[in-house]
Amino acid sequence: MPDSFLSDAAGFSRLSYTRAGAGPTLILLHGFPENSGLWRRVVPLLQDHFTVLCPDLPGAGGSALPSEGELTVERMADAVLAIADNEGIHDFHLAGHSMGGYVALALAEKAPDRLRSLTLVHSSAAPDTEEKKAQRRKTISLLEKGGKDAFLREMIPGLFGPKTKETNAALLNEQKERAAALPAEAMIAFLGAMMARPDRRDVLRNAAWPVQFLLGEDDFIISAKDVLEQAALPARAGVAVYPDVGHMSMVEAPKRLAADLARLAVEEAAV
Ligand code: MLT
Numbered sequence: 001m002p003d004s005f006l007s008d009a010a011g012f013s014r015l016s017y018t019r020a021g022a023g024p025t026l027i028l029l030h031g032f033p034e035n036s037g038l039w040r041r042v043v044p045l046l047q048d049h050f051t052v053l054c055p056d057l058p059g060a061g062g063s064a065l066p067s068e069g070e071l072t073v074e075r076m077a078d079a080v081l082a083i084a085d086n087e088g089i090h091d092f093h094l095a096g097h098s099m100g101g102y103v104a105l106a107l108a109e110k111a112p113d114r115l116r117s118l119t120l121v122h123s124s125a126a127p128d129t130e131e132k133k134a135q136r137r138k139t140i141s142l143l144e145k146g147g148k149d150a151f152l153r154e155m156i157p158g159l160f161g162p163k164t165k166e167t168n169a170a171l172l173n174e175q176k177e178r179a180a181a182l183p184a185e186a187m188i189a190f191l192g193a194m195m196a197r198p199d200r201r202d203v204l205r206n207a208a209w210p211v212q213f214l215l216g217e218d219d220f221i222i223s224a225k226d227v228l229e230q231a232a233l234p235a236r237a238g239v240a241v242y243p244d245v246g247h248m249s250m251v252e253a254p255k256r257l258a259a260d261l262a263r264l265a266v267e268e269a270a271v
Contacts, residue, residue, distance in 0.1 A: 003018055003019065004016065004017050004018065004019055004086075005062065006082060006083060006086050009079070009082040009083075009086070010075070010078040010079050010081070010082040011066050011067055011068065011069075011075065011078070012058050012063065012064050012065075012066060012067065012079055012082075013064045013067050014062065014063060014064045015055065015056070015058065015062075015063045015064075015079050015082060015083055016036075016055070016056045016061055016062030016063050017036060017053055017054055017055040017056060017063075017083050018036055018043070018052075018053070018054045019051065019052070019053050019087065020043050020044075020047040020051075020052050021043075021046065021047030021048065021049070021050050021051050021052050022047075022050075022051055023049050023050045023051055024049075024050055024051070024092070024093065024116070024265060025050065025051045025052075025053060025084070025087075025089045025091075025092035025093065026046060026050040026051070026052050026053070026092065026093040026094075026095065026261065026265065027052075027053045027054075027055070027080060027083075027084065027092050027093070027094050027095070028042070028043075028052065028053070028054045028095050028096075028097075028100075029055065029057065029080065029094070029095065029096035029097065029100030029101070029103050029104055030054070030056075030057060030060065030097055030099075030100050031096075031097040031098030031099040031100050031101075031122075031123075032098065032099040032187075032190045032191075032194065033060075033152070033155075033178075033179040033182045033187055033190070034060065034097070034099075034178060034179070034182075035056050035057075035060040035061035035178060035181070035182070036054035036055060036056045036060075036061055037061070037178055038054075038097065038178065038250055038251075039052075039054045039250055041250065041251060041254035042250050042254050042257055042258050042261075045254065045255060045258035045259075046258050046261060046262060049262055049265075050093070050262075050265065051087075051089070053083060053084070053087065053089075053092075055079065055080055055083050057076050057079065057080075057099075057100065057103065057190075058071060058075065058076055058079050059071060059182075059183075059185075059186030059189050059190060060182055060186060060190075061181075063079065065185070065186060065189055070189070070192060070193075070196075071189040071190065071192065071193045072193050072196060072197075073099075073102045073103050073105075073106040073193050073194070073196075073197045074106045074110070075193075076103040076106070076193065077103050077104075077106040077107035077110055077111075078110075080103065080107055081107065081110070081111060081114070084114070090114065091113070091114050091115065091116050092114065092115070092116060093115075093116050093117045093118075093119075093261070093264070093265045093268070094107065094108070094115055094117070094118050094119070095118070095119035095120075095121055095261055096119075096120060096121065096123055097121040097122060097123065097250060098121070098122050098123050098221065098222065098247065099123075099190060099193075099194055100121070100123070101120040101121060101122075101123020101124070102123065102194060102197050102200075104118060104120070104123075105118075105120075105125055105200040105203050105204075106197070106200070108200075108203050108207070109200060109202075109203045112203075112206070112207075112208060115209050116209055116265070116268055117209050117210045117211070117212070117264050117265060117268045118207065118209060118210075118211045118212070119211075119212040119213075119214060119260070119261060119264060120211070120212070120213050120214065120227070121214045121249060121250070121257065122214065122215065122216055122219050122221070122222050122247045122248075122249065123222060123227075124222055124223065124226050124227050124230065125199070125200040125201045125203060125204050125230050125233075126199060126201065126223075126226050126230070127197055127198055127199045128194065128195055128197070132195075133195050136191045136194065136195050137195075139151055139187075139191055140188050140191050140192070143184045143187055143188050143191075144184075144188065146184075148180075148184045148187065149180075151187075152176060152179050152180060155179075156172055156175050156176050156179060157172060158220060158221070158246075158247075159175065159221070159246055159247045159248050160172060160175075160218075160246040160247070160248055160252065161216060161217070161218030161219075161244055161245050161246035161252060162218060163218075163244040164244070164245075164246060164248070164252050168252075171248075171251050171252070174251070175248070175251070201230060201233060204230055204233035204234045204237075205233045205234070207233075207234040207235065207236075208235075209236070209268065210234070210236040210237065210238070210264060210267065210268050211231075211234040211236065211237045211238075212237070212238045212239075212240070212260065212264045213227050213228075213230065213231045213237065213238070213239045213240075214239075214240050214242065214249060214257065214260060215227055215239065215240070215241045215242065216241075216242050216245035216246045216247055216248070216249055216252070217241055217242060217243050217244065217245060218244065218245060218246045219245070219246050219247045220246070220247070221247045222247065224241070227239075238264070240260055242256060242257075
């Protein structure tokens with residue numbers, strides 16, 4: 001559970017996050033429909049080597065939606081920077097899962113000097129396709145009509161690979177519970193923010209730090225073809241494809257994910 005809070009920062013009445021461990025900082029940004037609890041299997045594997053910060057993105061967990069105006073990925077990036085500032089941390093390794101990756105890219109564009117490395121965990125720098133936007137509009141309309149449960153029933157199984165679905169129903173239930181805790185209003189705000197995000201492939205082209213792309217072999221949400229093309233853009237980049245993993249390596253393959261996060265940080269420190 002979040003143990004640290006920040007009041008009235010970056011246009012948010014309240015921001016919450018967890019902090020664990022010591023050493024160079026690694027910030028982990030959760031995706032949609034999630035909160036910082038997503039990382040609970042990964043943090044214990046990293047905290048001996050890093051100070052690990054896991055924010056609740058605005059609207060999720062203990063963090064509020066903006067006091068005024070719309071939620072955007074850029075405003076979520078401001079919230080993450082406010083949390084780092086509150087901790088007195090200038091530069092950090094940054095990893096974002098899916099929507100958290102969209103936020104990480106917005107942060108990298110705003111404050112490139114704050115990053116030491118970037119890991120996109122089942123995420124992409126490409127904007128939404130028109131088809132994806134139409135799908136999100138349908139979801140928003142369903143949520144506005146009180147259809148949160150129906151949306152989650154359909155969405156959650158699609159996050160996982162077939163092997164996880166067959167062998168680990170408990171993971172799906174855990175995910176359903178975390179997602180159900182997110183108010184429909186916040187879900188609608190996240191969907192709007194994701195739809196409005198621009199193409200950020202230039203962030204990858206201009207990256208002065210190493211970028212790592214992690215893909216699940218059975219991920220049907222992120223296009224592997226797009227991501228493999230994006231992996232050619234940064235000067236220093238690595239790609240890993242996880243077998244038997246869908247969109248959720250932090251719960252489907254937490255040891256492998258933690259090892260890849262730690263390795264990138266060690267390699268960057270050696271440059
Ligand atoms: C996520 O996992 O954050 C979302 O599925 C991302 C998206 O819908 O683009």
